Amino acid sequence: MAGPDTEGHWGATSRLMWIALAIWAFFAFVIHFFVNILNNIVILGFPLGFYMAAQGSLIAFVVLLFWFARAQNAIDSKYGVAEDE
Amino acid sequence: MATESKITSGDFLNNLGKVYGIYAGGFLAFVVVLAILEQLGMPDRVLGYLFVGFTILVYAIIGVLSRTAQVSEYYVAGRKVPAFYNGMATGADWMSAASFVGMAGTLYALGYDGLAFVLGWTGGFVLVSVLLAPFLRKFGAYTVPDFLAARYNGNLVRLLGVIVLVACSFTYVVAQVYGTGIIASRFLGLDFQIAVYAGLAGILLCSMLGGMRAVTWTQVAQYIVLIIAYLTPVVILSAKNYGIPIPQLTYGEALQDITAREQEIVAQGLNVGNTLKPYITPFLSYDRLNYFALILCLMVGTASLPHILMRYFTTPSVRDARKSVAWSLLFIFLLYFTAPSYAAFAKLEVYTNVIGQSLDQLPSWIGTYSNLGLVKIYGVTLQGLAGSIGAVKAAVAAGAADAAGVAVALQSKGLVSELATWSTLVDPVKAVVFEAVKANAAVTAQEIFQPAIHAAATAAGNTTNLLGHSGLSIDNDVIVLSTPEIAGMPYVIAGLVAAGGLAAALSTADGLLLAIANALSHDIYYKMIDTHAPTARRLIVARILLFGVAVLAAYTASTKPADILAMVSWAFSLAAAGLFPALVLGVWWKRANRWGAIAGIIVGFGICLYYLVGTRYFAVGFYEMWSGLSGASEAAVAKYNDLKAAFEGAAPEVKAAAWKALDTHAQTIANWFGVRNISSALFGLPAGFIAMIVVSLLTAAPSKQMQEFIDEIRRPKGKELMEGGNLVRDVH
Numbered sequence: 001m002a003g004p005d006t007e008g009h010w011g012a013t014s015r016l017m018w019i020a021l022a023i024w025a026f027f028a029f030v031i032h033f034f035v036n037i038l039n040n041i042v043i044l045g046f047p048l049g050f051y052m053a054a055q056g057s058l059i060a061f062v063v064l065l066f067w068f069a070r071a072q073n074a075i076d077s078k079y080g081v082a083e084d085e
Numbered sequence: 086m087a088t089e090s091k092i093t094s095g096d097f098l099n100n101l102g103k104v105y106g107i108y109a110g111g112f113l114a115f116v117v118v119l120a121i122l123e124q125l126g127m128p129d130r131v132l133g134y135l136f137v138g139f140t141i142l143v144y145a146i147i148g149v150l151s152r153t154a155q156v157s158e159y160y161v162a163g164r165k166v167p168a169f170y171n172g173m174a175t176g177a178d179w180m181s182a183a184s185f186v187g188m189a190g191t192l193y194a195l196g197y198d199g200l201a202f203v204l205g206w207t208g209g210f211v212l213v214s215v216l217l218a219p220f221l222r223k224f225g226a227y228t229v230p231d232f233l234a235a236r237y238n239g240n241l242v243r244l245l246g247v248i249v250l251v252a253c254s255f256t257y258v259v260a261q262v263y264g265t266g267i268i269a270s271r272f273l274g275l276d277f278q279i280a281v282y283a284g285l286a287g288i289l290l291c292s293m294l295g296g297m298r299a300v301t302w303t304q305v306a307q308y309i310v311l312i313i314a315y316l317t318p319v320v321i322l323s324a325k326n327y328g329i330p331i332p333q334l335t336y337g338e339a340l341q342d343i344t345a346r347e348q349e350i351v352a353q354g355l356n357v358g359n360t361l362k363p364y365i366t367p368f369l370s371y372d373r374l375n376y377f378a379l380i381l382c383l384m385v386g387t388a389s390l391p392h393i394l395m396r397y398f399t400t401p402s403v404r405d406a407r408k409s410v411a412w413s414l415l416f417i418f419l420l421y422f423t424a425p426s427y428a429a430f431a432k433l434e435v436y437t438n439v440i441g442q443s444l445d446q447l448p449s450w451i452g453t454y455s456n457l458g459l460v461k462i463y464g465v466t467l468q469g470l471a472g473s474i475g476a477v478k479a480a481v482a483a484g485a486a487d488a489a490g491v492a493v494a495l496q497s498k499g500l501v502s503e504l505a506t507w508s509t510l511v512d513p514v515k516a517v518v519f520e521a522v523k524a525n526a527a528v529t530a531q532e533i534f535q536p537a538i539h540a541a542a543t544a545a546g547n548t549t550n551l552l553g554h555s556g557l558s559i560d561n562d563v564i565v566l567s568t569p570e571i572a573g574m575p576y577v578i579a580g581l582v583a584a585g586g587l588a589a590a591l592s593t594a595d596g597l598l599l600a601i602a603n604a605l606s607h608d609i610y611y612k613m614i615d616t617h618a619p620t621a622r623r624l625i626v627a628r629i630l631l632f633g634v635a636v637l638a639a640y641t642a643s644t645k646p647a648d649i650l651a652m653v654s655w656a657f658s659l660a661a662a663g664l665f666p667a668l669v670l671g672v673w674w675k676r677a678n679r680w681g682a683i684a685g686i687i688v689g690f691g692i693c694l695y696y697l698v699g700t701r702y703f704a705v706g707f708y709e710m711w712s713g714l715s716g717a718s719e720a721a722v723a724k725y726n727d728l729k730a731a732f733e734g735a736a737p738e739v740k741a742a743a744w745k746a747l748d749t750h751a752q753t754i755a756n757w758f759g760v761r762n763i764s765s766a767l768f769g770l771p772a773g774f775i776a777m778i779v780v781s782l783l784t785a786a787p788s789k790q791m792q793e794f795i796d797e798i799r800r801p802k803g804k805e806l807m808e809g810g811n812l813v814r815d816v817h
Contacts, residue, residue, distance in 0.1 A: 017216070
């Protein structure tokens with residue numbers, strides 16, 4: 001068996017890191033720049049801008065983390081550096 | 086091993102679901118039994134004792150059963166904690182008394198702007214998982230400074246790491262012990278000092294014998310209690326008011342009602358002094374810069390706090406560490422996305438049934454919390470009135486003939502605390518109290534409450550008989566604590582909330598205490614003082630230090646230090662600026678070296694600390710030095726100059742008062758670009774990164790072995806690089 005492709009693994013890991021941080025930055029900061037505009041949309045009584053800070057971004061963070069864990073596992077397996085089960 | 090107890094055995098770990106399922110069911114059954122006992126007439130005080138006593142007993146039993154004599158069990162729970170349960174433990178570790186009791190109140194007070202805390206205290210976990218936790222887990226250290234020392238070659242970086250760790254964790258743990266004291270004294274009627282030491286005993290029972298292992302399994306139990314306690318009242322309230330037991334959905338309607346009511350309040354002329362800030366309108370309390378700066382500092386701080394990072398040292402694998410962060414955030418999310426519903430329901434209740442009501446017909450919960458000094462009507466509380474009645478009696482005995490003479494009499498007798506209470510009243514209220522006591526020495530605070538609030542309202546310019554918006558001030562803690570009473574729930578629910586708040590405070594205190602004590606025992610004692618210490622001695626030292634730090638924290642809390650609660654929020658900025666650059670670059674940038682890390686920690690932490698201390702304690706000097714960078718308005722600068730001239734020209738006897746006025750004002754304008762000191766990492770963090778990068782590039786690159794070592798951290802496959810707290814091979 002060939003040795004694990006370390007460089008390929010780190011390249012893919014770094015890419016995933018940047019993608020995850022971009023999504024994080026969007027929900028942590030960018031979307032809230034537009035709170036006043038979003039507040040014009042009201043769903044179930046919630047102004048959307050308020051909702052994003054109170055719940056929407058939080059849900060996005062939780063989903064992001066579960067997705068990230070899976071995606072990184074897939075990368076580890078693909079490049080042969082995953083831990084043994 | 087003879088000293089090993091049942092709790093490490095496969096039996097326990099294989100049956101976690103069953104054990105904690107039975108525990109949660111048992112806890113709910115316990116609540117039901119107490120509810121029945123309440124209906125049968127058991128007094129509230131006894132219910133409170135049963136609640137608190139029973140839950141602490143359970144934690145203590147878990148703590149004792151988890152005792153251990155193995156170093157790796159003590160420091161990292163044997164690295165056997167499944168991702169899901171570590172997530173729960175982290176949730177309890179993370180959510181403090183402030184999150185449980187105070188967060189909803191912050192949202193109540195700040196509206197949209199308060200959501201910076203909700204965002205900041207959740208989003209940081211993304212950074213934990215993506216940038217740090219899995220790599221630190223692979224490394225296999227016992228403590229965060231342990232990683233820094235190995236990566237940056239030496240004990241100087243270790244020592245700096247320990248200093249930052251202690252600086253950001255100690256005030257935080259004091260605040261938790263303080264929180265247990267407040268909750269226990271409020272619900273059990275214990276004396277605050279006694280309550281603090283009772284809390285200390287609870288904390289020690291959970292952590293001392295079993296270290297990380299015991300803390301882990303008690304934190305799981307504490308999470309279950311705290312989340313049930315947090316959700317129950319507001320779910321009942323939502324079902325009662327909106328027919329759907331999902332408060333996180335139904336409070337949208339409350340938001341609409343709040344906005345409508347705000348307009349009515351303004352239209353009815355109840356907004357004297359213009360104190361009302363529309364609830365959902367952003368950037369009224371914090372401007373944009375401070376709002377986003379606060380989010381950033383809280384998030385990066387989350388990812389740098391050692392008591393959180395070290396929880397991920399306990400999972401069985403790197404893969405589990407990542408999964409565990411996701412579970413942690415889910416469990417934390419359950420509380421944080423509920424907090425805004427507490428705030429909205431409370432706001433609506435206050436705007437509907439308190440503001441605009443006749444001063445003679447305020448709801449009864451106002452009285453309950455006024456008694457504790459937590460709700461003020463035009464500055465008046467029942468607690469303050471009761472104290473003032475005592476003050477007047479003492480003053481009359483000392484010869485005071487009228488209200489104006491009371492202060493003089495108290496001063497001459499040296500009755501400092503009575504004088505302080507008396508001084509909080511405005512003159513018309515003083516007159517009311519004095520006349521009432523003169524007419525009837527046995528008068529109660531309750532009896533003079535109505536005339537007192539009317540006098541205070543008139544003094545504040547309110548000539549109607551209705552409570553205006555500016556007339557009500559509510560302590561942050563009241564929002565969560567009062568919800569059961571506002572919704573007319575039985576006392577057992579209030580007891581449940583107390584048990585939950587206590588669980589939140591105890592679990593966070595345990596985690597912090599362990600982080601501090603482990604850094605001292607492992608990093609300072611074992612790694613720097615006695616590197617050949619045998620296992621038994623290492624564990625004894627660890628326990629002695631844990632005990633010592635705990636007692637010191639309890640002692641500090643028992644003195645009720647004034648600034649302690651404000652200082653907790655500093656922990657995030659200190660951790661972010663001091664540790665984040667060194668941790669992240671240690672994993673993600675191979676070129677980062679020892680001198681870079683030393684420079685990064687000193688510069689980042691130093692600037693952050695300078696800004697915090699300078700703007701808070703040396704505001705006048707700070708402003709004088711940096712007035713060019715201050716975000717102060719022209720009016721604020723003019724006021725500063727006036728106050729300064731007044732101070733310089735003041736006669737000796739009023740010099741102190743003039744200085745206080747100058748200093749208080751200076752604190753509002755001593756800043757760089759208007760950034761509040763809670764967000765001081767906004768300067769320290771980039772400075773730390775820059776210092777670290779520049780100095781690393783100016784000095785020699787790390788050795789070949791170190792580069793390979795970093796490669797290994799980046800690959801999940803293979804063994805940890807440390808074993809039993811020692812590096813497996815030399816990397817330097």
